Amino acid sequence: MVLLTSGTVSAIVTSTVVCVSTFLLFLSGYALQQKSLRDIQHALREPIYSQTPSVRSHLYAGGSGDAQQYLADSENARSSRPTNVAYLQLLTRPNPSNICSAILFYKKLAENNSAAHERLFVYPRDWDMVTFPSDEVNTALALLRAASSKYGVWLVPIDTGILHSKGYPLTDARLLRLAQIQFMPYDSVLYLRTPGYVLDVERLDQLLFSRPLPLEFDRSRPESYQNEAWIPLPLLANKNPSLPPAYLITVNPKPERVEARTHIPNVTIRGFGDLVASPSYKNPAGQGPAYAYFDVDDDGHVRWENNPYYGQWRKEQYEVCEGLDLESIDDW
Numbered sequence: 001m002v003l004l005t006s007g008t009v010s011a012i013v014t015s016t017v018v019c020v021s022t023f024l025l026f027l028s029g030y031a032l033q034q035k036s037l038r039d040i041q042h043a044l045r046e047p048i049y050s051q052t053p054s055v056r057s058h059l060y061a062g063g064s065g066d067a068q069q070y071l072a073d074s075e076n077a078r079s080s081r082p083t084n085v086a087y088l089q090l091l092t093r094p095n096p097s098n099i100c101s102a103i104l105f106y107k108k109l110a111e112n113n114s115a116a117h118e119r120l121f122v123y124p125r126d127w128d129m130v131t132f133p134s135d136e137v138n139t140a141l142a143l144l145r146a147a148s149s150k151y152g153v154w155l156v157p158i159d160t161g162i163l164h165s166k167g168y169p170l171t172d173a174r175l176l177r178l179a180q181i182q183f184m185p186y187d188s189v190l191y192l193r194t195p196g197y198v199l200d201v202e203r204l205d206q207l208l209f210s211r212p213l214p215l216e217f218d219r220s221r222p223e224s225y226q227n228e229a230w231i232p233l234p235l236l237a238n239k240n241p242s243l244p245p246a247y248l249i250t251v252n253p254k255p256e257r258v259e260a261r262t263h264i265p266n267v268t269i270r271g272f273g274d275l276v277a278s279p280s281y282k283n284p285a286g287q288g289p290a291y292a293y294f295d296v297d298d299d300g301h302v303r304w305e306n307n308p309y310y311g312q313w314r315k316e317q318y319e320v321c322e323g324l325d326l327e328s329i330d331d332w
Contacts, residue, residue, distance in 0.1 A: 085208050086118035086154075088191040088249075090179070092170045094127055095300065096140035100321035101195035101313070103147045107320055110151040112201035116208055117152070120189065122179045124170065125157035136324055143321055156182050171241035176249075180235075180260045183251045188213050191247040192276060195302055196293040197313040203290035207246065207265060207275050214263055216252045229272055230263035245293040246276040279307040 087109060089102045106119050121144070132138050148155050158179050160170055168174065176191065183189045190208055198204060211229040218224045230248060244264045252259040267273035270283060277289035294310075295303045304310040317326055 084118065084185070084187045085116045085213075086120050086183075086186050086189045087114070087116055088120040088122065088189045089194045090122035090172060090175055090191070091194065092124060092172055092175050094123075094132065094137045094141060096134075096136045096321070096324055097302070097317070097326045098195050099140040099144055100317045100324065100326060101197075103144060103151075103320045104313070104316050105192070105194065105196065105198055106147060106151040106153045108198040108201055112198075114201050115205045116190075118186065119151065119153045120156055120182075121148070121153055122156045122158055122175060122182075124160045124175065126160065128157055139324060140321060147320070158182075168238075169241075171237070172243045173235060173237040173241050176243060176247075177235060177237040180249060180251050181258060183249055184253060184258070186251075187215060188248055188250045191243060191249065192291055193243065193245045193293045195296070195313075196245075196291055197279075197309045198291050199288060199309065200290040203275055206272065206290070211272065213248065213250070214261060215250055217259075217261070227263070229266050229269060231266050233262055233264045235260070235262045246291075279309050 087105075089105060091098055091102070102121060106121075109116070109119060127141065132141075144155070147153060156179060158175060160175065160178065162178075163170055163174055188208070212223040212227065214224050214227045214230050214232075215221075216224065233244065233247075235247075235249075246265055248263040248265075250261045250263075252261070265273045265276065274281060274283055275290040276293065277291075279288075279292040279294065281289055281292075288308075292307075292309050294307065294313075297303060302310065314326065318324075
């Protein structure tokens, strides 16, 4: 028989109380943790298309320029008539001429009161982290920073480190693939290839507003899967380095995944599919495209042959990029 002293009994009781209290605190903390986790998962799975983005980086010279995303809410819900659409241009190389072409594109959208008020410019985040040895490039980027404020352009830097780590070359298609997650706040985003020239902003807007967009797949909405105006075209970034001249991207959050839908305009529909075309295109009525995309040669120079808009485009480029010798730096 073992006799326990009062001190031993007190120690056992104290230890028991401490163990029970610790266990109860653990259970309480675990329950709170699970509740918080469920709340976070629920929030992530809720549609966030009604949010307006603030993915603007401003291309800080020598800075990281990380984008802040999804700060302000909007009350506009998704519908077959989208209210939150955006135009997009992107570049993988800081070609001053192409940067100036993009600036001119956004200028024309703003000054001609495009019905699509959101404008995006996607670029590698590396541009924010270095000062380029070319004064022309640094000047063009400074002009782009100024244009982003003047014309309401969101500058969207994309981390391309994963491509570099795997030894993949950076292409337009791969940059767009990495950028897609940034498009979740929008009903749809319409990419237009640069360099190019806007001839008629009102007609260009018809691509986004004259016909129903596919948007998110919905069995109750036939235009989401049998759309006369928009033809599905997957983004095969590892097979096709270039992008179509006009490319519609819709990004939808789903449980456990994110769905991206990509389409091109149906070129057989006159007055719609030919709104974005090469400079030499004329419809049966003799009317050119609303947006003319320019071809470039192997050295990166814009082709001027059979391009009736080249002279006016170049003149207006100089107006938005005063001081740059765009003719000599076309192939940067």
